[in-house]
Every structure is written in structure tokens, then in C-alpha cells.
Amino acid sequence: MDLIRELEGIDQGRYAGPVVWTDARGDGEWGLALHCGNVDGARAGLFAGCGIVAGSGPAAELAEAEMKFRPMLRALGLRAEGRPGSGTSSQSR
DSSP states (O other): HHHHHHHOOOOOOOEEEEEEOOOOTEEEEEEEEEEEEETTTEEEEEEEEOOOOOOOOOHHHHHHHHHHHHHHHHHHHHHEEEETTTOOOEEEE
16 A cells, blocks of 8 residues: 555545445345545545556546446536546536
């Protein structure tokens, strides 16, 4: 984690974690959340991770990250709009 902090220069905060449900018998499922958010009043920070490796394509990784943000944006009542000249998405009401 120290190397990631050094290279990325940002606090990962709530980056990922387990998502679990179980019933009274102990039956259930485990998953890993690779996208999450933190809502604080009228502000929200959204986080999504990608597995970037040597063979990754930048456009495909960006598309994957944007896809991961869509359900969170919908949950907040936001929609994605293209940013002029970038080909990527931003949030707006």
C-alpha cells in the first residue's frame, strides 16, 4: 500500500471491500466491491478501480471505469455527459 500511495499521490480511502450477505443458517455469498462512494451532505466522492496491466488499452480501461460509475451516478440521480474534446464522461443533473 505504501508504494501505491507514493505512485498515485492520493488517499485511496474507501477503494474496495467485501460485500457479504448471510442468512441465519450461515448460507450466503461473498463478493468484492471495486467501486464505491462516500456521500457527505450535498457532496459525493465516487471511486472505481481497474486492473491496468502491460497489455491494457487506455481507451478500454477508461470505458470500463466509466461503466462502473454509471450505477452510482444513477443512484444519485445524476447522468453522464461528454466533456468537450475529451471523449470521457462527467456528472451533471
